[in-house]
Amino acid sequence: MSDKSLDQLCINAMRFLAVDAVQKAGNSHPGTAIGAAQMAYVLWEATENPDVVLMGTGSEVHIALEAGKLLQEKGVSACVVSLPSWKIFQAQSSEYRNGVLPLDIRALVSIEAATTLRWERYVGTDGVAIGMSGFGASAPIDVLYEQFGITAQPMVDEATRPIKEPQP
Secondary structure: HHHHHHHHHHHHHHHHHHHHHHOOOOOOOOOOOHHHHOOOOOEEOOOOOOOOEEEOOOOOOHHHHHHHHHHHHHOOOOEEEEOOOHHHHHOOOOOHOOOOOOOOOOOOEEEEOOOOOOOOOOOOOOOOEEEOOOOOOOOHHHHHHHHHOOOOHHHHHHHHHHHOOOOO
């Protein structure tokens, strides 16, 4: 078996088996099951033309959903993107990628417990990546999430920041 075939086999296994290991998002989206999607997709949106895109890769997606609902309550149109495989997402057509992450939206916020490393590709220069800023912290997950700002409120705060500032 070639390395590429083995990679694809592992990716497919991850798509179908690992999805159930995280908190259920429950997007009630008809069609393709969440585990069989193109590994980056709009999970929820307040309107068809969002002002803000919130992103997560797995267990943090429910935090992005919570932040999206808080933004909606404030009158800010948000969408939540689940992006569990950057590699598969990058292999999609530019039309598909731009449909998931529109080029004209400046307010992009990602959240990931592990690290903020490499999120700049998706949040751009105006967006923000929220995540652990160090390695080796040890505490119950709720304590770590609160300490490192891996909660809905920091996502809301960061998502509304670029909207308030004038464009350069």
